Amino acid sequence: MGLVDGKICLVTGGASNPGLGHAIAHKLANEGATVIVTDVDEKGAATTAAEIVSEGGKAEAWAQDVTDESAWNATLEQIRTRHDRLDALVNNAGIAVLKPLPDLSLSDYNRQMLVNMTSVFLGTQKAVAIMRDTGVRGSIVNMSSVAALVGVPACSAYAAAKGGVIGFTKTVAAETALDGIRCNTLHPGLIDTNMQRQSSIENPEEYVKLNAAVPMGFMGPPHTIADAALFLVSDLSSYMTGAQMVIDGGLINQ
Numbered sequence: 001m002g003l004v005d006g007k008i009c010l011v012t013g014g015a016s017n018p019g020l021g022h023a024i025a026h027k028l029a030n031e032g033a034t035v036i037v038t039d040v041d042e043k044g045a046a047t048t049a050a051e052i053v054s055e056g057g058k059a060e061a062w063a064q065d066v067t068d069e070s071a072w073n074a075t076l077e078q079i080r081t082r083h084d085r086l087d088a089l090v091n092n093a094g095i096a097v098l099k100p101l102p103d104l105s106l107s108d109y110n111r112q113m114l115v116n117m118t119s120v121f122l123g124t125q126k127a128v129a130i131m132r133d134t135g136v137r138g139s140i141v142n143m144s145s146v147a148a149l150v151g152v153p154a155c156s157a158y159a160a161a162k163g164g165v166i167g168f169t170k171t172v173a174a175e176t177a178l179d180g181i182r183c184n185t186l187h188p189g190l191i192d193t194n195m196q197r198q199s200s201i202e203n204p205e206e207y208v209k210l211n212a213a214v215p216m217g218f219m220g221p222p223h224t225i226a227d228a229a230l231f232l233v234s235d236l237s238s239y240m241t242g243a244q245m246v247i248d249g250g251l252i253n254q
Helices: 020-030 042-054 069-083 106-134 156-179 194-202 204-213 222-233
Strands: 008-012 034-039 058-063 088-091 139-143 182-188 244-247
Touching: 008 020, 008 069, 008 106, 020 034, 020 042, 020 058, 020 088, 020 222, 034 042, 034 069, 042 058, 058 069, 069 106, 088 106, 088 222, 106 139, 106 156, 139 156, 139 222, 156 182, 182 222, 222 244
Parallel strands: 008 034, 008 088, 034 058, 088 139, 139 182, 182 244
Antiparallel strands: none
16 A cells, blocks of 8 residues: 555656656655646656556646646646546746856746746645645645755855745645645755756856765755655645755755
């Protein structure tokens, strides 16, 4: 028996492999959930779902632009039609444009706020609505970052968005606690994903410094974040809401 048997879970940004959404989708499916994988990369999302099904799990996939409210409405309507409910949402989709402040354009800033913060607002709002309507005591996991907790050079806009996710999540947690809906944030450190590898190209000097600063001595594999997401989605965290889970190998403990 899995930790999330029978739960209907939506994971955004699940196409990239190696990636957090990809790992989370696999983990939840391995523990018994039916996982809906969405991404702007429809082919990549479908590949993730196909992998899960080939391993004996349950998964579906379709394209979704998480910055588009109509796309969120369509996604939740489709889930309601097919499955009657939503038990968990993992707002994982995100981007990182890492540049020093003088080099950061308004377009760079706005794009990161839209993908990393506005999408979390939209997804959370829609998920809370369907959970309340169907009486589900669900779980919402919003992806933040250690960059929201400590100052990391070249991360100003990214950190602003991820910091916004913290305050937003805590407020939602307070508003939904009596409904039995839990809302928590996950804060990955340096994790070996495609997005992290891209950041090493954009900001190589800071990347080397950060890797050297990890007390545990290595970059975390994606499954470490997936394990934390599983905990937050499952009933193991049933008395936990408005909390911040930091998974970073001790990076911010310096």
